[in-house]
Amino acid sequence: MIDVAVVGGGPAGLTAANYLRRFHRSCLVLDSGKSRARWIPESNNCPGFPGGVSGDELLARLRRQAAAAEVPIETATVERIVRASDGDGFVVHAGERSWRARMVMIATGLRDRLPGDWAEQAMSCGALRLCPICDAFEVSDRHIGVYGHGADIGSHARFLRTFSASVTALPLDGDDGGEEGAAARAEGVRWMDGGTLEFDDGRCVFRCNGKATPFDTVYCFLGFETSVPVDGLALERTRSGEIVVDRHQQTATRGLYAIGDIVGGLNQISVAVGQAAAAATHAHGQLPASPRAAEAA
Ligand SMILES: Cc1cc2nc3c(=O)[nH]c(=O)nc-3n(C[C@H](O)[C@H](O)[C@H](O)COP(=O)(O)OP(=O)(O)OC[C@H]3O[C@@H](n4cnc5c(N)ncnc54)[C@H](O)[C@@H]3O)c2cc1C
Structure with a gap:
């Protein structure tokens, strides 16, 4: 015993x-x-x-x-x-x-639920992150993406506005985020249509409506x-x-x-x-x- x-x-x-x-x-x-x-x-x-x-x-x-x-x-x-x-x-x-x-x-x-089998590699170079409380300070004033279900990412995008004027919500499902989404947009968050997140040449890229948009870093909120x-x-x-x-x-x-x-x-x-x-x-x-x-x- x-x-x-x-x-x-x-x-x-x-x-x-x-x-x-x-x-x-x-x-x-x-x-x-x-x-x-x-x-x-x-x-x-x-x-x-x-x-x-x-x-x-x-x-x-x-x-x-x-x-x-x-x-x-x-x-x-x-x-x-x-x-x-x-x-x-x-x-x-x-x-x-x-x-x-x-x-x-x-x-x-x-x-953590991750967006793909490339996630570990993307995290190791800071292209993908999971916790803004931990490390958003390090990406202050960079181009930040916020990825996840539209219904979940509005409040996180608003939080990330503390760190950058360039915050873009990247919904995987095209959901507009309801009230939180509307509040985020009113606070300057850009809200994209639904798309997929990829990792290409050391950066996360959001592919939506046939266009690929790269970000300095993407925070992922998949639960x-x-x-x-x-x-x-x-x-x-x-x-x-x-x-x-x-x-x-x-x-x-x-x-x-x-x-x-x-x-x-x-x-x-x-x-x-x-x-x-x-x-x-x-x-x-x-x-x-x-x-x-x-x-x-
Ligand atoms: C990318 C990333 C960056 C982060 N950055 C920071 C940061 O800068 N600052 C900060 O404060 N926090 C940060 N965190 C959060 C931090 O890592 C966690 O808060 C911390 O690790 C929690 O410690 P824990 O012991 O509770 O759990 P964990 O560290 O996850 O440890 C749990 C352990 O339990 C083991 N385990 C699970 N199930 C079983 C089982 N059935 N039997 C035996 N063993 C089991 C696991 O294998 C693991 O070793 C970050 C997290 C991530 C993912």
Whole structure:
């Protein structure tokens, strides 16, 4: 029986595990290795990195920090988290393997829906972006496209007007965006007819009415998918699948926490690590006390 099994080894999961180990708790990170952060070419809003940091470098540093705290990290895709048959804690299953833990933290993040199999290459050079809160500052005053279902992109296009006078809505379906679309157009957003987004020669290009229009960068809003491998445990979720938690990051099941992007709210590294700190500290307080033996002093 370990104290806490952390499912997911992105910024949220690794930070929680580091906190737990520093409370002298036993824990384990189970990770399938597909953090959203791996797609960050350079983050400039991650606290403590004045010259920016790539997602891969940040993840490597977080893993090194976890290793220094002696956090075991297993490569595994968790398929089921269930209540232990005797009611004491949980059992986490991945393939043939299973682990028993008093508490579980779900830090599995989200899976972005992308516009094509070229998306990863386009993200790596900044031609395609997913998160204006993260990096729209870097494209201030450039020609920005906003791609997605017309009904969804009006508010995002309006937000991007903070950063550039040249914002163009690129609806994949020709939808005019309703009231948000009208407000965006009133605020100077150009609204195109329906079309398709392509990646050509290092740039995203919107093909519509037989014409191809290139952009300095395109923000894509196609939503995301979530998968939460709990089985038979009470869990409240938003309409888009994110987990609802209390102020300690605890779900509707006592001892089951959720942290990071899988929780509804702002999807940012600073938020993910803040939630991890809060959850780990609360979990430590709820676990059976573990006073240090006198001979350790
Ligand atoms: C292109 C891009 C740029 C971004 N730029 C910034 C930025 O500049 N600043 C910023 O603050 N944020 C940025 N973000 C957002 C940031 O990456 C996320 O907020 C952050 O990664 C969330 O951390 P997380 O630990 O919750 O989830 P993730 O980092 O996604 O990690 C989740 C982990 O759980 C694993 N997992 C999932 N399911 C299972 C399972 N069943 N079993 C085991 N493991 C599982 C995944 O493989 C993954 O390793 C950006 C995101 C993208 C996509």
